[in-house]
Amino acid sequence: MNCLFCKIINREIPSSIVYEDDRLLAFNDINPQAPTHVLVIPKKHVESLNDLQPGDDELIGELVRRAAAIAGERGIAAGGFRTVFNTNRDAGQTVFHVHLHLLGGRNMAWPPG
Numbered sequence: 001m002n003c004l005f006c007k008i009i010n011r012e013i014p015s016s017i018v019y020e021d022d023r024l025l026a027f028n029d030i031n032p033q034a035p036t037h038v039l040v041i042p043k044k045h046v047e048s049l050n051d052l053q054p055g056d057d058e059l060i061g062e063l064v065r066r067a068a069a070i071a072g073e074r075g076i077a078a079g080g081f082r083t084v085f086n087t088n089r090d091a092g093q094t095v096f097h098v099h100l101h102l103l104g105g106r107n108m109a110w111p112p113g
C-alpha cells in the first residue's frame with residue numbers, strides 16, 4: 001500500500017520511534033511544531049476518522065490513552081498538552097492514515113489557526 005505511515009510501520013521509511021506495541025506506533029513528527037510533537041498511529045490502516053468503524057473504538061481509545069501516557073513520560077501531563085486529529089481538506093490532513101498529534105512543551109493558542 002502506498003501509504004507513508006504504513007511504510008513507517010513496516011520500517012521501509014526510518015523514523016524516531018517513541019513507543020510500539022502490536023496495535024500502535026508512536027514516533028516524533030519530522031517537522032515538529034512544539035518541543036514535544038509525537039504522532040500516535042494505529043498499525044491498522046484507516047484513512048481518517050470518517051472511516052472508523054464501531055469495531056475500532058477500543059483501538060482509538062488505546063491510541064488516545066497512549067498519547068496521554070507519553071505526555072506523562074515527558075512531564076507535560078499536568079501542565080497540559082494539545083491532541084489533534086486533522087480530518088480531510090479543511091483541517092489540513094496531508095497523510096491519510098489516522099494519526100493523533102500530541103503537542104506540548106509550550107503554551108498553545110486557542111482557537112487554532
Ligand code: 5GP
Pocket residue numbers: 004013015016027028029030031032085086092093094095096
Ligand atoms: P496531518 O497534516 O496529516 O495532520 O499531519 C501529518 C504529519 O506528518 C505532519 O505534521 C508532518 O510533519 C508529518 N510527516 C510527514 N511526513 C513525515 C515523515 O516522513 N516522517 C515523520 N516522522 N513525520 C512526517
Ligand code: ZN
Pocket residue numbers: 003004005006007044045046096097
Ligand atoms: Zn497506512
